[in-house]
Amino acid sequence: xxxxxxxxxxxxxxxxxxxxxxxxxxxxxxxxxxxxxxxxxxxxxxxxxxxxxxxxxxxxxxxxxxxxxxxxxxxxxxxxxxxxxxxxxxxxxxxxxxxxxxxxxxxxxxxxxxxxxxxxxxxxxxxxxxxxxxxxxxxxxxxxxxxxxxxxxxxxxxxxxxxxxxxxxxxxxxxxxxxxxxxxxxxxxxxxxxxxxxxxxxxxxxxxxxxxxxxxx
Numbered sequence: 001x002x003x004x005x006x007x008x009x010x011x012x013x014x015x016x017x018x019x020x021x022x023x024x025x026x027x028x029x030x031x032x033x034x035x036x037x038x039x040x041x042x043x044x045x046x047x048x049x050x051x052x053x054x055x056x057x058x059x060x061x062x063x064x065x066x067x068x069x070x071x072x073x074x075x076x077x078x079x080x081x082x083x084x085x086x087x088x089x090x091x092x093x094x095x096x097x098x099x100x101x102x103x104x105x106x107x108x109x110x111x112x113x114x115x116x117x118x119x120x121x122x123x124x125x126x127x128x129x130x131x132x133x134x135x136x137x138x139x140x141x142x143x144x145x146x147x148x149x150x151x152x153x154x155x156x157x158x159x160x161x162x163x164x165x166x167x168x169x170x171x172x173x174x175x176x177x178x179x180x181x182x183x184x185x186x187x188x189x190x191x192x193x194x195x196x197x198x199x200x201x202x203x204x205x206x207x208x209x210x211x212x213x214x215x216x217x
Contacts, residue, residue, distance in 0.1 A: 005029040056180040058215040060092045066131040068123055069182055072108075072115040073189035079104055081111040084188025085119045086208075087131065092216040097184075097201040097208075098122060099192035112137035113157040115189070116144075116174070120161060124168045133174045134182065141176040183211050 005028045012018040061067040066089055073082040078101075086097040100118065102111075116135055123131045135141065143158050144165075165172060179186065187208055188201075204212060 001029040001033045002026065056178050058092075058181045058184070060088070061090050061132055063090050064130060065090055066095065066128050068119055068131050068133045069177075069185035070115050070119045070133060070135040071182055071185035071189040072111040072137075073186070073193055074105060074108065074111060075193045076105065078193055080193055081106050081114070082189045082192030083111075083115040083118055084185045084190070084192055085115070085122065086184045086188055087123070087126075087128070088212075092212075094204050094212055095128075096126070097188055098199065099188050099195055099201070100198040101192050101195065109137065109139050110154045110157065112140045113143075113154055113161070116140060117157050117161050117164075120164045120169060123172075124164065130171045131169070132172055134177045135174070135185075136177055136179045136182045138176045141174055144174055184208055184215070187211060 002025070005025045008028070009020045009025050012020065058069075066087055069084075069086045069088075071084050073084070074080075075082065080101045080103045082099065082101045084097070084099055087095040089095055102114065106114070112135065116133060116137075119133060123133075140158070143154070144161055149155055149159060161174075165174070191205075191207065192199075
């Protein structure tokens, strides 16, 4: 890593006339090494256990963490994929949500993966702190923690998600949950199909409030 950083310094000096200090060169090498180590950590598959009653209901995150539920909805009639994202805190309180849609219509796995990637970028930009992601696509979650890598559009999106987990979201986690525990994000995703554009929900919409209140009990 240090040799690579020195080589990069040499190129910056040669081609851009930029001179860096030894501290900058060493800090860049250390940052690259940290990112590489984090990338290795997320490549280990997470063991999956049989469903329990807790898997069928929304569970609030650990103290000091936020939870981000993500889901995608698909409409042949509108030729769209709707994305719903909802963030709640460790007291189950609603924090923020967003809805968006994309076109053309995509296959389910790619649509779910793009929904997760969109949520990750949004959470990164919000800088809330530690945010964990829950979604009901087992294929996406399993692929994320698998060491395999392909050349498809789906694989490219999964690789982007891995990169975010290894760089900007190193304290976050991605977990598979049952659809019954993802009702809020699912409702947002369905509503997203009917919205004209990207929308941030600062307050709880009326069509969501009953679900959230039920899950807080």
